[in-house]
Amino acid sequence: MVQRHGDQPSLETEREPLLRDTAQPSSDYLYHAYRSISEEGIYNRFIKPVPEGDEEQSLGSDETESLKQSAHVNVIKIISVMLLGIFVAQTDTSILMATHAIIASEFKALKDSSWLIISFSLAGAATQTLYGKLSDIYGRKRMVIIAYTMFMVGCAIVGMGQTMSQVVLGRIVSGAGASGMSALVSVLITDLLPLREVAQWRAYVNLVATLGRSIGGSLGGCLADVVGWRWSFRVQVPLITLAIILCSAYLPSHTGTLDETDDTTQLKSKFSRIDFKGSFIFAALVLALLLPIELGGVKIPWSHPLIFVYLGASVILLVLFIAVERRQAEPILPLEIFHSKDAILSFLILGLQTAAQLGLMFTVPLYFQVTSTPRPSATVAGAHLVPAVMGNAIGGIISGSAIKRSGRYKSLVIWAVTCSSIGYLLLMLRWHGNTNSWFESLYIFPGGFGMGVTNSALFISLQVVIDPAHMAPAVSFMYLMQTVWMTIGLPAANTIMQTVLRRNLEIRLLKLGYDNVEVAKVCALTLCLSLCLSLCGMAQG
Structure with missing residues (x-):
């Protein structure tokens, strides 16, 4: 998964950088x-x-x-x-x-x-x-x-x-x-x-x-x-x-290396190196991208024109940012980072894993509050997230030790994503409102475990393929991608849950003889309550 600085692919490209200077x-x-x-x-x-x-x-x-x-x-x-x-x-x-x-x-x-x-x-x-x-x-x-x-x-x-x-x-x-x-x-x-x-x-x-x-x-x-x-x-x-x-x-x-210049000259030189133009445009880009995701479905409907205005502005700002950064001697985010396919894959895989894991953390407490009898408190429902949290910690420690011992990480990423996928598949196949066995409650462990392994392994993958001179901006961008995908994961899980819940609730209420106005009121109240309960469960978990 990882060539570095134009090296030709070989069987040793994955391990060689990690085995150097051990x-x-x-x-x-x-x-x-x-x-x-x-x-x-x-x-x-x-x-x-x-x-x-x-x-x-x-x-x-x-x-x-x-x-x-x-x-x-x-x-x-x-x-x-x-x-x-x-x-x-x-x-x-x-x-x-x-x-x-x-x-x-x-x-x-x-x-x-x-x-x-x-x-x-x-x-x-x-x-x-x-x-x-x-x-x-x-x-x-x-x-x-x-x-x-x-x-x-x-x-x-x-x-x-x-x-x-x-x-x-x-x-x-x-x-x-x-x-x-x-x-x-x-x-x-x-x-x-x-x-x-x-x-x-x-x-x-x-x-x-x-x-x-x-x-x-x-x-x-x-x-x-x-x-x-x-x-x-x-x-x-x-x-x-x-x-x-x-x-x-x-x-x-x-x-870094010792700097022999005087403090005043050094301060002026450092200040002139700051990419103010790129920093401002990139901050505006991030805000334009995340604001509609944060507000959509909560403060304003997804069909509101402001959503499309923000998304359109984010595209324009992205093009402007790339044009500006290409001319900067020291860009705030070096574009060379994205010349590596492996770096892009690392950002993408970690982002998707983060979004999936947040979706799990959002829905599990609500599931137990709805299906368990007697109905548990938000604290008890949130406690069902403990296996995922423990899996995250254990996965990180195990993967760190494995990488230090073997110098390999590509297989860990593949195995971790597979492990998480199996866990999510088990949830879909086995959880149908009758989860009474403590063993079946552990199905959320693989998702957390895979997230912990992926987090460690992909961080190493990024270091291998990125020029060390760009490492600090690359690490910061990796954290930004996690924030962006967390922002995407929560509304995505909420939208899917509310869509399915509303559809099933409407069908059942209409069969019971309620009219459309009463059905709409009950659905709105139920969806609002489900969101509040889920957020409380996540916090307590």
Whole structure:
């Protein structure tokens, strides 16, 4: 599945990049690992190539081994301090899912509660790709701290908000920060670790993220009941402040070779490298594409002219963006990324898997609330998602270990997609309102497991086929694709469910003798209730 930079296909093209330098991490890895705690002398003594004839200046084997072990310890510290931010960001998402109706009700704006979710999602999508390129220009550490600070400020605004508009503003600021918190940790992992170890470390990050998503709904609901929903967000401020302090202390200050220019010249040079025109057009493109998906069927009908206006604008902006980026020396999203068929397939497969998994998470709680007797609460119905969540975490860990051991990932992707498909097929064939066996309730495990495996394997696939100089923008774009497909997956699942439910309900009500007006009222109420129950189940799950 993966040639690199024009290499001819061979049996070794998949494994060769991962098997390279397995005994010793890359030079960049050791440079990054030591830069935050050591003087540049370590770079000069250990990493900088030794001129021919000066071999006696190189380190002895014992000192070399000691430096390598210390580097590994430092890398563990660097990645570990970022896990706190990942945990809080993922917990925040689940908290909002559980409390958005409570928040909107306090401001007597229940009909606008979805904007608390939509604003966060759109802000994150619009800023996602910016972090990758800006981190190349200004350094990973600076952009990580900026992302954390924006997220913290957003939480503070939400916690202190006195109007619905202020709370939505806070969610916009938080969303713009959270997108960087998610993407930059993966970029840092690729900076600091040999390629073969990346998948395993990303699996640990995914495990922490899964834990945050799992407890966020219950935690948010509990805090809302005991001390009020505002504390669900206020309590995040000191946690993120601690994360900022830890990142300031442990993250490397530099991400490339040493720069000898003075600070003023360096700042002006970096500022001139920012692709403002491309950044603005791409953000507008993302918003024009996602707004109709977010609003369609919720705020306005799918047949509304505004839907087609937005979609048409997204096409025009896409053409304009490509034209502008082709002339940029340092584009915000290098178009060379899309010259690789394997990179495009990686984005597409991960996106489709994400959409399918979100559709599963949306419908399963509702299924159990409708079919179970006695009818379970939203918390109990949401608990049926636990097998999928556990499968995601287990799949990521297993695939990371397998890639590190064998250097192969293409077969993992094929196997994971097949596993997920079998799980979804079993749901369609076996779940018909009489799911009483605990064994049959585990059919959702393969979907989550396949998602975990695919996430890790496709991240490695992308790294193999993309030029390392474009890695940060490519990783950010991969996260953006997940956001886009999540946005597509939820309304798609909801539309299919509501269409089938409405058709079957109309047939049954008409047979019972109800007239068309009564049928329409019952259908509208039922569909609204089903959506609310499903969202509550997802949050509690």
